Each structure stands twice: as structure tokens, then as C-alpha cells.
Amino acid sequence: MKFTLDQIAGILGGKVEGDGSATVNRLDKIQEGKAGGISFLSNEKYEPFLYQTEATAVIISETLLLQKEVKCNLIRVKNPYTGFTQLLEAYSQLTKQSKQGVEEPAFMDASSSMGDFGFRGAFSYIGKNCKIGKNVKIHAQAHVGDNCEIGDNTIIHPGVKIQYDSRIGSNCEIHSGAVIGSDGFGFAPQEDGTYKTIPQIGNVIIEDNVSIGANTTVDRATMGSTIIKKGVKIDNLVQVAHNVIIGENTVIASQTGISGSTEIGKNCVIAGQAGIVGHIKIADNTTIGAKTGISKNITNKGQTLFGFVAMDLKDFLKSYAIFRNLPQIQQRIKELEKKD
Amino acid sequence: MKFTLDQIAGILGGKVEGDGSATVNRLDKIQEGKAGGISFLSNEKYEPFLYQTEATAVIISETLLLQKEVKCNLIRVKNPYTGFTQLLEAYSQLTKQSKQGVEEPAFMDASSSMGDFGFRGAFSYIGKNCKIGKNVKIHAQAHVGDNCEIGDNTIIHPGVKIQYDSRIGSNCEIHSGAVIGSDGFGFAPQEDGTYKTIPQIGNVIIEDNVSIGANTTVDRATMGSTIIKKGVKIDNLVQVAHNVIIGENTVIASQTGISGSTEIGKNCVIAGQAGIVGHIKIADNTTIGAKTGISKNITNKGQTLFGFVAMDLKDFLKSYAIFRNLPQIQQRIKELEKKD
């Protein structure tokens, strides 16, 4: 999609200096600007790039005094950063929402329904008795099993697998390869050393405004529901086990794992590769560092935890600083013993 | 699927108190029971919920004396927990085994064959020369490459990718997004700093009664076979590298990684996010804690290991307790040095 600078100035309420009929089809960083791109200048540190950039246009402040001649066209606005963000969102929205209708062949059971303005990509699958809201994008090769519900404006990216009985809210985005509603990992040990499968008959509930990353897995509950509450953002390759509950607006970075029946509070921030054992509760506003292992309930709100077995972050760093010096510590003890 | 209470009582050899023609279509926890659901009461701790539950029916002991009036229907059996488990399995079986036939379009090469009672979902793929047993479910968008064998009653969930030459046993379950038989990670360093791909021409053998979790990866052998023996249960997002052998009835939790050519014994339990280096052997009945790194052979059976670099669990916990106190330890040394 190409836009003229006049069109963009119109959207932003700005004023073109240069050729308003020039077109752009890409947003560039100012230091990497190329013909056909539009950039912005907000931080004065980057001003030297304004005079060098090959971008077709740069959004600048209406008050900026030019130090030199520029090669590019300019769009002057009140706040260039805000203006650029507006463009960014408009562009992203256009890209993500442009697809509509059905690319054949796509599969949808006759018992299922889908609201207006939706998209079903080629080789996408919708099973029986599904209720899909308005403006939902089920991209190519995505899978929605039997008896699922998906709310308005949700985007299901290519190759996502949503298993039967799942409920997905509105304004969610589920990224490629994510698996929602696979069986929980439940096996009862038998006397002969084998394991018997414990049926996993619950489901997954994902509330509104949730983002689930690529190749992340969210298991269905043994009974009841695995619940991801509204506003939660989960990165790629994260494991969410059966019967886990994740509180509102909690953010979880890549490759973290949460074991069965654990309940995470609201507004937590969990860094990458953290691991949380099963059957515990994590208080609201907890921050968990990268690679940190959590093996006990966290009951005080607002703590920051870190370590192979989690400690208060500051305490861990003090102990680890001494760990680095253990050879000297040992030497000092030897000295004391000698003198003794 | 709806069942009347009379039908369920018949299956369980129990007796209905209330309306035998009432129907249920869901299994609920007693504390979360809603109309249309059936629950059970086994642990007396939960008895108060019996008098409040909105479930349509509750399975209780034939000997239980009611303390108050109940709103729900009852099914009295010898052992409510066993009875409920029977229902759970029957329900799960019905859900998982109900699909049969072919959902078009599905792809199967003419040289491949599939036994009776099977299911091939829409957009599923079966390559050349495959032998698929009886009652096998190849769900929508699943992939079975050329020259594969799959035993009876195995379930291949939506979007699973089984690459060429793989052999999967009977009564296995492979969950969505798992990849079986991708190339092992083998590259020979060249003098100019580049790497040359070492062809990976082996395969993967998965024996009977194995479960493989969602988005788990099992690489084919460089030569010979990567082997997962009978009864092994593997959780989500686990990495099993080329030429690994995993012994019978070993259980591996989420996000664990096992490097190339390592051999894991029988009846081991490996917790989440553990990592095991390549070319080692782990004895039978070994327990490996979460996040634990194993870098050497484990030769004694029945050990429990834990730690960033694995130690005996008890030893690790003792050392870690002192690690937490290293600042005080350092202070005590300073005191001694002062007095010295």
C-alpha cells in the first residue's frame, strides 16, 4: 500500500514541506532510511541523520529550525513521535486487518458460525459447534477444534492449533504454532512401573486482550479450566500447564514454564526461562528474574526474585558476588588456620 | 453427548436416587457443579458441597448418610472415586475416539494403507508407503511423511509433523505441534569457519504406549535410530536430540533437553527445564530435579540429583542454604581476621 505525503499529512494534521505527491510504502528508522520510506525525528541526538537520510520523507517538529539543507521531504507536526506512532499503528492495523473472506479450500463444519468481516485462510479448519465472533482472522492452516468460542477482532495466526472446547476472548492475538488446549501432563504411576493416563477433560479459557506467543503451549485442565485472564501477554515457547491460572495484565517472557495448578497473580512480570513449580500461588505484582526457579508460594506482593532457587534479588546478588570470590575466601580460611 | 442418570447408573452398577431420566453432558468438580454436570463425593472434607452443588447429579457412596436435604440427584455406588474415574475414562475415550472416516480434503498417497475404524481429518497428509494400523486417528492438518509405520489405536493430534521413515507404536498419543524425525543437529566445522551439514539418515522409533507432548521435538538419528521405549511419557516443548535412547516408563517434564547420543535408563523421572549433555548414560530409576544440569554419567541407580551442575539433592540444599548466608560467612571471616 502506497500513500502520498499529502495523505499522511492529512491523517496527522501536519504540513508538507517538499513534494506532497511523493509516495511512501514503508516506515524506516531515520538512520536506515531508503527511498520509499518515511521516518521521524524526535530525539535531537538523531538530528544529524536528518541531513543525510535517503528516506523519501521525515516527520519533524513544527518548531525545528533546520541547520542545513535536507534532501528529503518533510512533514511538520506538533509531536513527531506521537505522529509516527499513529502511522505505525495505522500501518500495522492495515496489514493485519486487510484480509477478509474465505480462501478456498478452507474447512468449516456446517454447525459452526462466524461473524461479519472475518477471514478464513486456505487450509484453515473450524470443527463442530464453534461460535466465532466478528472480524476474526483465522489465518491459513490454523485449527479450531470442536465446541470452541472466539470473541470479536481476535487474530489466529497461521498454523495455530486451538483444541476442542477452548474459549478465546475478544481482541486476542495468538501467534503461529501456539497450541491451546492440548492434554495436561497427568499420569498415575502403577505398581508395575507403568503409568496410566489420567483423562484431561477440562478446557482452556483465554480472556480478552490476551497475546500468546509463537509455539507456546497452554494445556487444558484435568477438570475445570486453565485460565489466562484479561490483558495477559505471553511470549514464545512458554509452557502453561493444566489448571494454571494467570492473573490480569501479567507479562511472561520466552521459554518460561509454569507447572500444573499454579496460580499467578495480577500485574506480575516474569522474565525468560523462569520455572515455577506446581500447586503454588504467586502474589500480585511479583517480578521474577530470568532463569529463576520458584519452588514455594510467594505471599508478599511486589517482591523481586532471582536465582536458581529464588531469593530476593539483592540478597542473591550479594551472595553471588561472594560465590565468585570463593577461592579467595577459602584461601583466607587457610591463612587463619595456619596462624591458628 | 448426553446421558441419562439411569444409563450412567447402569454403567457403574449403581442406583439412582431422584430423577433417572435427567441428563448430564459434563463432568464437574463438586464445588463447581452446574446444571448439566455430574460430580462425585469421595473425600468427606467436600461433603458440605453436596448440599449446595448445582450439579444435576452427584455420585456418592452407597453407605453415606445424608445430613441435610440435597437439591441434586444421586447415584449411589460402592466406591464413588472409582466410579467417577470410570466415567472420566469413558468420557475421554468417547471424545477422543468418536471421530471416524475421512474429512475431505485429506491427502493419502495411493501406496499407503490404513486399518479399519481410522480417522483422517481435513488437510491431513500421509505420504508414500505408509502402514497405518487400526483405529488410528490422524487429526486435521497432521503430517505423516513417506515410509512411516503407525500401530493400532494411536492418536496423532492436529498439526503434528511426523517425518519420513518414523515408526510409531500402538496406543501412543502425539500431541499438537510435536515434530518427530526432524534432522539431528550435526555440522562438521571446516577450516574457513563455516560448517558442513552431516547428513542425518537414521530415523525415530517410538514404541507402544508412549505419549509425546505439544511442540516437543524428537530428532532422527544420524545413523540408526533415536529410540523412545514403551511407556515413556514426555511433556510439552521437550527436546530429544539425535540418537538418544529413553528407557521404558521414564517420565520427562516440560522444556527439558536431552543432547545427542545420551541414553536414559528405565523408570527415571526428569523434572522440567532439566538439561542433559550428550554422549552420557543415566542409570535406571534416577530422579532429576527441575532446571538441573547433568554433565556426567550417572551410574548408581535410584539417585536424586539437583543443581545447576547436578549434585545429590540433599548436598545441594545444604550448600545452597549456606550460599544464601555467604554475606554473614564473609563477615565472620572478617571478624576472625580482625582478632587475629
Next chain:
Amino acid sequence: MKFTLDQIAGILGGKVEGDGSATVNRLDKIQEGKAGGISFLSNEKYEPFLYQTEATAVIISETLLLQKEVKCNLIRVKNPYTGFTQLLEAYSQLTKQSKQGVEEPAFMDASSSMGDFGFRGAFSYIGKNCKIGKNVKIHAQAHVGDNCEIGDNTIIHPGVKIQYDSRIGSNCEIHSGAVIGSDGFGFAPQEDGTYKTIPQIGNVIIEDNVSIGANTTVDRATMGSTIIKKGVKIDNLVQVAHNVIIGENTVIASQTGISGSTEIGKNCVIAGQAGIVGHIKIADNTTIGAKTGISKNITNKGQTLFGFVAMDLKDFLKSYAIFRNLPQIQQRIKELEKKD
């Protein structure tokens, strides 16, 4: 595919001893040789197997003097290891390159083009405005989004998801379930505790000769490009976040995670389950051990790092050896305090 021993001797420039019309269709280890397989003997340690193997043929040195009678046919060549490697590569090439044409139904938008000798498997998807080179294999159920470019001879395995705007070089191999170009994990915290999605409008660039493992995820840049330079080899289940740059010929083992905007140098070796924070630089030729956490810039080339919070490998091992003995250390301090 079957080959006669005469054919193979012709390829290798060797000489058959035995039945040149015997056929083989498999490469076996000499100790596991079975009828229909061909093995090789290079290391004299394995010579005893030569007299026992059930392989149809074994490749041996032209100068080897037999100690006993052999049951198998022989192909004598100058260097058996080199000869076998030649066969291995030829075999692997045949397997991987044999597919050509289109398996219907496959989806390719009319605006996209594909070079000669290519393959598009059933249920594969190619969006709008894609330029696919010569001899490219897009296997069954693989996905190539709008505006992608893929260079010659690249193999896209079953179920790979390449999102819109990605550029993949020549001679690359992307393994099943990998996701290229999913949105970066970018959310701006709002005053009410919710998060606002930061549009991710950049792309992914993968240069020539790159291998990406099964179920690995490579996120698109927020703006600009996430770049994986030529010759990089990435294992399974690795996370590469937005705007990461990975230098030439760097090798990354399974389950490692690299956070946003980090730049990894050339010829680095990163072991499994390592974690690297965002916005840092790692110097060329750095070696990072398994499970190691990197939280700072690594500026000196050629270091080897290890540890929960990375240290020089040798220093870590010294400190960890003392960590294992902390209970005794504590005891020694107690003794000193008593005597004091």
C-alpha cells in the same frame, strides 16, 4: 531406491569383491548391519565386526588384509571413510531433493512465482507477491506469507510457518514447526496496569546457508530487520527475539533464548538452554556453556563463559567446587571461632 554394488563401486571408483549385482537400499553402522544395508570399516577397532556383520556389503580399504573369511560382499576403495561420506551425502541429497512438482491441493497466489525444479507439497501455502527461487522445496502444510523471498535450493520442511515480508537466502534448511517472522514481544505499560501492543512492522532476514531447527521461533523486528547471517546453524526450540542480529557461522544449540536487540558476533558457539538478555553485544568467537545466563556485553573475543550468571568457565568451576564443600567450609569457620 536400490543400488547394485557395481553401481556404488562406480560412484566411488572402487572394486567389488563378491556379488556386484547384489542390491542395497540403506546405510548401516557396521555393528548394526542387516541384509540390504551397506557399511564401512575405517577405524581398525571395528574390524571384528567385519567378520560378523549381516550387512550386504562393507566398504573397506584397498590395502586391508582380511584375517578371516567374510560373509558380506566388499567394495575396496582408497579411503573407506571418505567413500562412505560420499554415499551418505548422495543418499541424503536423493532423499531430500527427490520431490518435484505440485501435490494438489496446494495454494499459491497468482502474483507469486517459483523457479524450476521446485516442489510444493499438499496443503502448502504461498501468499501474495512471493519470489521463490529455483529448486526450492516447500513441503506439505508449510506456510509462506505475503511478500516473502526465498533463494535457490532452500528446503522448507512440513509445517514451517514463514510470515509475511520475510527474506530467506539460498541453500537454507528450515525444519518442521519453525516460525519465522512472528511478532516481536513488545508492549508498552499503561498507567492503569494494562499493556498496549507496540506494532511490529519490521521483518526477518535469513542469509544463505542457514539452518533453523524444528519449532524454533524467530520474531520479526519492531522496525528494521531481525538478521541471521550466512552460515548460522540454529537447533530446535530456540528463541530469537525481535531485532536480534546473529553473526556469520555462529552455532546455537537447543532451547537457548536470545532477547530483543542483542547482537551476537561471528563464529560463536552457544550451548543448549543458554539465555542472553536484550540490548547487549557478544564478541566474535565467544563460547557460551549450557544453561549459562549472559546479562552483560561480552567485549573480549574468544572467551568461554559458564554459570547461572556467566563467569569465565575456569573461575566458575573453581567457585562451584568450593560451593559443593560449603558445609565443610562453614564447619572450619566454626572451629576457628571456637578456638578464638
